[in-house]
Every structure is written in structure tokens, then in C-alpha cells.
Amino acid sequence: MSARVGVVWNPAKAERGELEVALAEVHTGPARWYETTEDDPGQAACRRALDDGADLVLACGGDGTIRAVTEHLAATDSAAEMGIVPLGTGNLLARNLDVPLADLPAAIARALEGTARPIDVGWLEADLDGGTERHAFAVMAGFGIDAHMITETDEDLKEKAGWLAYVESLGRAVSASEVIGLRLALDGGAAEAHQAHTLIVGNCGSLQGGLTLLPDADPADGRLDLLVLHEGGVSGWLDTLRNMAWDNGLKRLLRRDDEVTAESTDATTLGRLTRARVELDEPRVVEVDGDDLGETTRIEISIQPSAVRIR
Incomplete structure (x- = not known):
């Protein structure tokens, strides 16, 4: 039928x-x-x-x-x-x-x-100007470089150049993403303090232009993948992007097991989770799948496994 x-x-x-x-x-x-x-x-x-x-x-x-x-x-x-x-x-x-x-x-x-396949859906809850809002995301959510690349992108250039317009916005996005203090708790654990300019939680790993930001992200594994960028400035972000997206695009950056992990270096924190709570010292623009939601100082993220069947 x-x-x-x-x-x-x-x-x-x-x-x-x-x-x-x-x-x-x-x-x-x-x-x-x-x-x-x-x-x-x-x-x-x-x-x-x-x-x-x-x-x-x-x-x-x-x-x-x-x-x-x-x-x-x-x-x-x-x-x-x-x-x-x-x-x-x-x-x-x-x-x-x-x-x-x-x-x-x-x-x-x-x-x-x-053939339809089930995929997970992430949910982000944040305190915004209009009150507490809850929004779904199928790809990525967070704040920092990712969000500012959306808000800083020139709309006319976006119409003419497509995804390349986001590359043009990178410099302005970096300058708008200052390092701030935040507290991050994964899966109900104790909150840990970080100094960072970007936090991304992903259900999928790829961005425009073939860039793989979260190479182990799987939209059907019941987990979300975490990336926190501590580096400040253009050089730090470009070094991180090169290492994460190009040099390590085919490597396994995150452990594949059922244990909650958050593996840190001087430049990044990587993790896997089903729930996260983020408290920011200052308001930052938060986005879900490219949609700018506005500024917040509190974010809660969870996952709904096998939420939608997509062909």
C-alpha cells in the first residue's frame, strides 16, 4: 500500500x-x-x-x-x-x-x-528572554564559534555563495567568541569548571564542505558527542579545526563504550553523554541546527533515542 x-x-x-x-x-x-x-x-x-x-x-x-x-x-x-x-x-x-x-x-x-531508519533527536532547554524554551536538534547544538558563524554570516553572500559564506564569517565569529567560564556536568555527575569559547553537542558529526567535526558521532547510537574548545584567538581555532577535521577526520577521537567520558587536552575536551547541564558566567548566543535562539546562561541537553524514522 x-x-x-x-x-x-x-x-x-x-x-x-x-x-x-x-x-x-x-x-x-x-x-x-x-x-x-x-x-x-x-x-x-x-x-x-x-x-x-x-x-x-x-x-x-x-x-x-x-x-x-x-x-x-x-x-x-x-x-x-x-x-x-x-x-x-x-x-x-x-x-x-x-x-x-x-x-x-x-x-x-x-x-x-x-528504507526508514530510526535516528536519535537531541533536546536543548535554555533560559531565554521570552522564558524557558525547549527545542529539538538532529545535528548539533551549542554556543561559541558554531553559533557566531550563524549570526555573523552575511545573508546576501549566503544567497550567492552558499556554505562558503560561513567560511567568510569565521574571522568575525572568532572575534565575537571570547573565552568565558562555565560549569559542565555530564549525565548527572559533578560539575567541572572550564574556560572555553565554544561548546558543541552533536548527534551527527559533519558540517558543510566535508568537514568532520565529530568523527565518531552516530545519529542512531543513543548518545550525543561533546566538543569543548578552550583555545582563544584565530590561530588556536584554526589549529584545532585542522587537527580535528582534517588530520584526524578518519581517526577515532572518542572512546566507543558505555562509560561517560570527558577526555581533555589543553585545547579541547571531548566526551559522550546522554544528558548535560551547562552554566555560563556570561550570556552567550545558543543555536540548534543553525537556528539562533538568542542569549542564555543556562543550557540543559538530553537525548531521545530512536525518536524519528527517516527514509
């Missing part, structure tokens, strides 16, 4: 007609369409699709749309499966799951015909 397809799409990323043509190449059955808006990046659209009986939700858009659909499916513990049609700049989850990036019919075919 063919799936009941609900298409959640971001009209800022693609025209509906373009998607309809691509869908028709690989799908002869009916599909219902649910447009995202500025006020609803995808959660409400996904809910409407499920209410109408969709058992396959195609998320068509950038990282924000993909995250929003993932969040609603995970929050409702829905049995519906998800397909990804990447239309954004970063396309982070699509890259990590090897979804075709530049071929709409191929991405849609993968979503319609591929």
Missing part, C-alpha cells in the same frame, strides 16, 4: 510548481501540501499533515524546516516516517544521512522508496 504523503515545504526555498514537477517524476499517487510561514517554520504544518492522515512527511526546505518537522515528529512520538528534500544552504542533516543535495527527483525518490 502506497504511503499517504504530506509535503511540508518552505516557499522561500522553492516554488511549489518546481516541487510538484519533481514529485511527479517518481510518485503517481496523491499528495497534500502544507506551506510553512515566517511564524511557523514547520511544526504546525507537520501537525496538519499528520491530522490529515499522512504516514510519510516530506520536509522540503533548509535546516530550519527540517529541524521543525523533526521536532514535531519527535515531540508527538509519531509513527509517521520522514523524508528530507534539502533546499537550504547548510543541509546539515541531509549531508550526514547521504541524501542527494542537488537533485530534487533523486532526493524525493529516496524519501519515497528508501
Whole structure:
């Protein structure tokens, strides 16, 4: 029996007609369409699709749309499966799951015909200006270089140059990410003090341009991977990025076992966890899958294993 397809799409990323043509190449059955808006990046659209009986939700858009659909499916513990049609700049989850990036019919075919696999979803809770908020992430969350590269990226350049715009923003991101004091507790353990400019918790390991920041991260292993960067300044970050992403891209930087670990050097702390609590001495911008949430001094992170089934 063919799936009941609900298409959640971001009209800022693609025209509906373009998607309809691509869908028709690989799908002869009916599909219902649910447009995202500025006020609803995808959660409400996904809910409407499920209410109408969709058992396959195609998320068509950038990282924000993909995250929003993932969040609603995970929050409702829905049995519906998800397909990804990447239309954004970063396309982070699509890259990590090897979804075709530049071929709409191929991405849609993968979503319609591929075998669903469960993936974990991370949850971040933070005290923001509007109160305490809780958001899901499928790829990475945190503060520092990662977050500032999002907030400092020139939008016009992003439209013209794609992910390369993030490289252009690196210098400004480094200057905006000063070393601060923080306390980090993993899986209910005692808090440890750190001086750092960046903290990233990842469900997946790859970024744009083939950079592998967390080479052992597995979106289906029931754990999240941790990276804390202590180095300050451009040279320290570039040295760390080179060592982590290029020199060690194929090495195992984190131990693979059930023990909670946090292995430290002068430049980095690496760990694996199911829960984390972070308290910051000063407010910092926090992000989830490329979405800037605003500034906070408290972050709590947890994992929902096998939260969403993605084709």
C-alpha cells in the first residue's frame, strides 16, 4: 500500500510548481501540501499533515524546516516516517544521512522508496528572554564559534555563495567568541569548571564542505558527542579545526563504550553523554541546527533515542 504523503515545504526555498514537477517524476499517487510561514517554520504544518492522515512527511526546505518537522515528529512520538528534500544552504542533516543535495527527483525518490531508519533527536532547554524554551536538534547544538558563524554570516553572500559564506564569517565569529567560564556536568555527575569559547553537542558529526567535526558521532547510537574548545584567538581555532577535521577526520577521537567520558587536552575536551547541564558566567548566543535562539546562561541537553524514522 502506497504511503499517504504530506509535503511540508518552505516557499522561500522553492516554488511549489518546481516541487510538484519533481514529485511527479517518481510518485503517481496523491499528495497534500502544507506551506510553512515566517511564524511557523514547520511544526504546525507537520501537525496538519499528520491530522490529515499522512504516514510519510516530506520536509522540503533548509535546516530550519527540517529541524521543525523533526521536532514535531519527535515531540508527538509519531509513527509517521520522514523524508528530507534539502533546499537550504547548510543541509546539515541531509549531508550526514547521504541524501542527494542537488537533485530534487533523486532526493524525493529516496524519501519515497528508501528504507526508514530510526535516528536519535537531541533536546536543548535554555533560559531565554521570552522564558524557558525547549527545542529539538538532529545535528548539533551549542554556543561559541558554531553559533557566531550563524549570526555573523552575511545573508546576501549566503544567497550567492552558499556554505562558503560561513567560511567568510569565521574571522568575525572568532572575534565575537571570547573565552568565558562555565560549569559542565555530564549525565548527572559533578560539575567541572572550564574556560572555553565554544561548546558543541552533536548527534551527527559533519558540517558543510566535508568537514568532520565529530568523527565518531552516530545519529542512531543513543548518545550525543561533546566538543569543548578552550583555545582563544584565530590561530588556536584554526589549529584545532585542522587537527580535528582534517588530520584526524578518519581517526577515532572518542572512546566507543558505555562509560561517560570527558577526555581533555589543553585545547579541547571531548566526551559522550546522554544528558548535560551547562552554566555560563556570561550570556552567550545558543543555536540548534543553525537556528539562533538568542542569549542564555543556562543550557540543559538530553537525548531521545530512536525518536524519528527517516527514509
